[in-house]
Amino acid sequence: MIPRLDPRDRSAFPDVRHALREPNGLLAFGGDLSPERLESAYRRGIFPWFSEGDPILWWSPDPRTVLFPQSLKVPRSLRKRLRKQTFRVTMDRDFGGVIRGCAAPRDAHGGTWILPEMVIAYETLHRRGIAHSVEVWQDGALVGGLYGVAVGGAFFGESMFSRATDASKVALFHLCERLTRWGFGLIDCQMRTEHLIRLGAVEIPRNELVRRLERLCREPAPETSARHWDDGREHIPLLDGNAETP
Numbered sequence: 501m502i503p504r505l506d507p508r509d510r511s512a513f514p515d516v517r518h519a520l521r522e523p524n525g526l527l528a529f530g531g532d533l534s535p536e537r538l539e540s541a542y543r544r545g546i547f548p549w550f551s552e553g554d555p556i557l558w559w560s561p562d563p564r565t566v567l568f569p570q571s572l573k574v575p576r577s578l579r580k581r582l583r584k585q586t587f588r589v590t591m592d593r594d595f596g597g598v599i600r601g602c603a604a605p606r607d608a609h610g611g612t613w614i615l616p617e618m619v620i621a622y623e624t625l626h627r628r629g630i631a632h633s634v635e636v637w638q639d640g641a642l643v644g645g646l647y648g649v650a651v652g653g654a655f656f657g658e659s660m661f662s663r664a665t666d667a668s669k670v671a672l673f674h675l676c677e678r679l680t681r682w683g684f685g686l687i688d689c690q691m692r693t694e695h696l697i698r699l700g701a702v703e704i705p706r707n708e709l710v711r712r713l714e715r716l717c718r719e720p721a722p723e724t725s726a727r728h729w730d731d732g733r734e735h736i737p738l739l740d741g742n743a744e745t746p
Contacts, residue, residue, distance in 0.1 A: 505531030525561030
């Protein structure tokens with residue numbers, strides 16, 4: 501049995517060491533998706549993930565997949581794509597477009613775990629300057645991106661999407677470049693996928709993640725005092741730094 505969260509206490513969670521081994525990381529259910537509860541969860545290495553018709557489920561798997569921003573591996577195909585300079589990248593310019601792009605079914609028969617209540621919750625976090633998006637544009641159209649949550653010096657990746665070849669990889673490349681520059685310590689990728697492992701993500705014990713988060717989430721990262729990350733420019737992602745255009 502897993503505990504039900506007290507709807508009146510938006511900061512309390514069970515110790516992550518009590519999470520189930522099977523299914524890996526299931527910790528609690530219930531509660532709500534308020535900004536206070538979500539931020540409290542991320543600080544503890546916990547995230548929500550549930551399907552339509554289920555209660556809100558809270559997870560903290562062990563081991564945990566993370567990507568250190570400076571360790572992103574750039575495959576040859578992405579290098580070629582970056583050299584072509586066919587994409588423009590922004591941040592926090594169209595959060596709603598990105599999260600809805602991520603929520604769209606991947607095929608005609610697919611569903612989504614990014615339910616309407618999740619969209620509303622993360623748009624609220626975005627308005628508070630906690631959730632952020634990376635947008636990838638081609639010929640003026642949004643063709644890819646990703647979104648996640650930033651707390652202190654940690655970024656918690658939620659989802660990404662692509663409507664053009666390598667668009668989501670370009671978004672991740674740009675995010676890693678920025679987070680490295682700003683002094684972020686890690687990107688929590690939550691669940692292992694072979695795609696992420698090929699891009700440089702690694703698995704670490706959950707207790708190590710929790711120790712890192714205790715330090716990283718304590719204070720804001722040095723260069724991210726702005727509530728939103730939109731600097732009013734479009735960026736051309738390059739391998740050797742970013743050229744910026746008005």
